[in-house]
């Protein structure tokens with residue numbers, strides 16, 4: 268499978284934060300979720316990829332092209348959703364569209380109208396009067412009306428109610444149906460990823476913790492529950508994020524076979540993406 272985007276050795280320094288020579292890739296045909304705690308470096312990564320923040324070093328390839336040398340051509344083929352504040356509040360959506368459209372060689376007014384109708388947006392409505400959900404949908408309309416091959420979105424679902432979030436996820440699944448495309452979006456809301464993501468990238472403190480297929484990741488981890496009497500210094504090394512209560516212990520493991528052997532009688536439950544993320548970023552427990 269080809270990579271639609273490759274980041275190699277990306278470094279961006281702020282006075283109190285460093286994006287620490289990170290490397291990752293986005294496979295074509297996949298929705299990649301970019302997760303991490305507040306301040307982990309998600310927005311900085313996305314801004315650096317898009318040349319909205321000046322990177323100190325590293326290379327970015329998008330559609331196989333060097334992003335520094337082919338910025339215009341690449342941006343023509345990208346759909347970007349950052350903070351909605353780049354819209355002019357005083358304009359109607361139709362006027363805003365007229366400003367954005369000429370920037371794209373493959374802009375389609377037909378598709379624009381289809382999406383506006385589909386999302387129930389009135390082109391004449393002023394941007395200042397749109398709700399957060401409507402603004403996100405309008406940003407999506409603009410991103411989808413020029414045959415973008417890769418959508419890059421920074422927390423597109425934050426602040427949206429569950430209904431609009433579901434609509435967003437359906438739009439993303441629909442967009443991916445045609446093949447040859449990719450989606451990269453950051454989020455805090457890990458439940459958004461359960462349905463839609465194929466690949467997950469976790470960033471913490473400016474470093475990539477893992478990049479893995481969601482199904483593999485969920486197969487690798489289990490929640491382990493059992494009596495505290497089963498724990499000893501040796502087998503505690505097999506688990507992360509150990510929590511002890513009056514009912515027993517609960518922890519996460521990626522060493523299922525070893526835990527079965529070393530802690531006979533424990534119960535295994537499926538882990539969620541949130542469980543896995545918290546085990547990595549929420550402080551490592553005994554042993555690891």
Ligand SMILES: Nc1ncnc2c1ncn2[C@@H]1O[C@H](COP(=O)(O)OP(=O)(O)OP(=O)(O)O)[C@@H](O)[C@H]1O
Nearest residue numbers: 281282283284303304305306307308309310311312
């Ligand atoms: N323009 C800037 N100048 C100085 N520091 C910055 C700047 N932009 C970001 N930072 C710092 O870089 C760190 C990472 O911020 P970033 O916005 O990339 O995190 P994030 O993972 O997107 O967080 P959140 O989920 O809260 O949006 C933070 O400590 C932030 O203060």
